[in-house]
Amino acid sequence: MRQIFASSDLRESDLAALYAYPDGPWLRANMVASADGAAMVEGLTSGLSSQADRRLFALLRTLADVIVVGAATVRAEKYKPVRQHELWPDLRPGRTPTPPIAVVTTRLDLEPSSPVIDMAPPSARTIVITTAQAPADRRAALQERADVIVAGQETVDLKAAVAALAERGHRRMLTEGGPRLLAQIATADLLDELCLTIGPLLAGPGADRILAGQQSAAPTQPLTLAHVLEDNGFLFCRYTRKDHLFRTDRGACPRHTARCSRGTEAYDCRTRRTEPERGRLR
Numbered sequence: 001m002r003q004i005f006a007s008s009d010l011r012e013s014d015l016a017a018l019y020a021y022p023d024g025p026w027l028r029a030n031m032v033a034s035a036d037g038a039a040m041v042e043g044l045t046s047g048l049s050s051q052a053d054r055r056l057f058a059l060l061r062t063l064a065d066v067i068v069v070g071a072a073t074v075r076a077e078k079y080k081p082v083r084q085h086e087l088w089p090d091l092r093p094g095r096t097p098t099p100p101i102a103v104v105t106t107r108l109d110l111e112p113s114s115p116v117i118d119m120a121p122p123s124a125r126t127i128v129i130t131t132a133q134a135p136a137d138r139r140a141a142l143q144e145r146a147d148v149i150v151a152g153q154e155t156v157d158l159k160a161a162v163a164a165l166a167e168r169g170h171r172r173m174l175t176e177g178g179p180r181l182l183a184q185i186a187t188a189d190l191l192d193e194l195c196l197t198i199g200p201l202l203a204g205p206g207a208d209r210i211l212a213g214q215q216s217a218a219p220t221q222p223l224t225l226a227h228v229l230e231d232n233g234f235l236f237c238r239y240t241r242k243d244h245l246f247r248t249d250r251g252a253c254p255r256h257t258a259r260c261s262r263g264t265e266a267y268d269c270r271t272r273r274t275e276p277e278r279g280r281l282r
Contacts, residue, residue, distance in 0.1 A: 004228055015056070016091060018227060019063060019195075019238070021172040027068075027162060028193040029175045029182055030060050031210040038203030039179050039210045043076060048199045052231035060195060062087040064099045064174035066127065066165055070181035071105035074116055079103075081120040099174075102127035102149075102165060104156055104181055108134040112145045120146070129161045158188045179212035186211060186221060193240045194223065200233035 010018075021028070032048045033039055041047030049057075061067060061082055069079065082098040101116055101124075108130050110117065120126040126146045130139065132153045142148055151160040165173060175185060185191050196210070223239035230236070 010229070012088070015059060016063070016088070018229075019056075019059060021063060025162070025166045025171045025173070026192050027173045027175065027185065027190050028060070028064070028195060029177070029185070029191055030057065030195045030197075031177055031179075031182065032197040032199065033210055034199050034201050034203040034207075036202045036204070037209050038207035039177075039212070040207055041203050045077070048201070048203075049197070050199065050232060050234050052234060053197045053199075053236070056195075056197070056236060058086055059088050059091075060174055061099060062091045063172060065095070065172040066099050066102050066170035066174070068102045068104065068129075068165070068173055068175040068181075070178050071103050071109060072180065073176065073178035074101075074103055074110070074114075076178070079116045081116060081124060081126065096123040097121075098124045100124040100127055100147075100170075102129055102161075102170075104129045104158075104161070106131055106134065106154075106156055108138040108142065110142065112141050117142070117146050127165070129156055129164075131156055156184075158185055158190055162190055177210070179208045179210055183211040183213045189221075191221070191241070193226075193238065196237045196239070198235040198237065 031039065032045050032053060034041070034048055038048070039045070067082065073079070079101060081101060084097045087098065098121065100120065103110060103116065103126065105128065108128070110128065112118065117126045117128075127149060128142050128146045129149045129151055132150050134150075139148055139150075149161060149164045151157045151164060162173065175182060182191075222242040224242050226238040226240050228235055228237050
């Protein structure tokens with residue numbers, strides 16, 4: 001057992017390196033929870049967030065090729081397409097200015113005029129992932145304004161959906177839930193990484209956890225803690241699947257560009273030498 005404490009501040013470039021995607025298809029989840037495990041307060045996640053959490057939220061969106069979210073979360077959180085000014089600058093070279101939103105919906109209970117579809121730019125048209133048995137008329141209406149992926153017959157086949165996204169070039173995938181979709185992703189053995197913000201508050205009984213819904217029994221999934229960051233009592237935990245550890249360089253210094261903390265000095269993983277602390281994340 002050891003005590004973890006921060007000895008230096010992180011620059012924006014350090015954060016971008018810590019959360020860099022490994023090569024190949026990779027599905028990352030970004031979720032938030034209270035100290036007692038609630039995934040939302042009064043049906044929304046905003047009551048669990050902070051300024052630092054919102055900045056990390058924007059960074060993870062910037063790094064992603066596509067953002068996967070359930071239709072219920074789209075409605076509850078009033079999703080809109082990602083806007084370029086919301087992202088971190090200079091981190092999307094050679095890609096579209098913004099990542100598209102991919103909405104998972106079995107029943108196609110989305111309106112073509114909803115903001116998440118109607119306001120999407122041509123470079124990042126919203127993707128709708130649905131089933132073969134979804135109403136044909138609704139699918140035809142949505143196809144005029146969105147890209148539609150049919151995956152599965154009666155329920156969405158998430159393995160087929162993830163494969164279809166990767167075939168379209170969306171290999172760096174980010175899911176923002178909600179809890180029911182994340183539970184389905186985990187049950188399908190598709191989750192490679194979990195970024196979990198833990199807020200310093202008690203939400204009380206009754207709220208869903210970050211995985212929710214009626215899922216068939218599945219074995220527990222061991223995770224490896226890649227890193228923990230802290231800001232004003234909020235903890236930012238990054239976990240990877242234990243069998244994926246080799247793909248993330250142990251999560252400590254991805255691509256040998258991040259600086260880790262040892263004592264009161266910064267430790268450069270490339271030279272294995274300590275250096276004076278420098279820089280501050282603003």
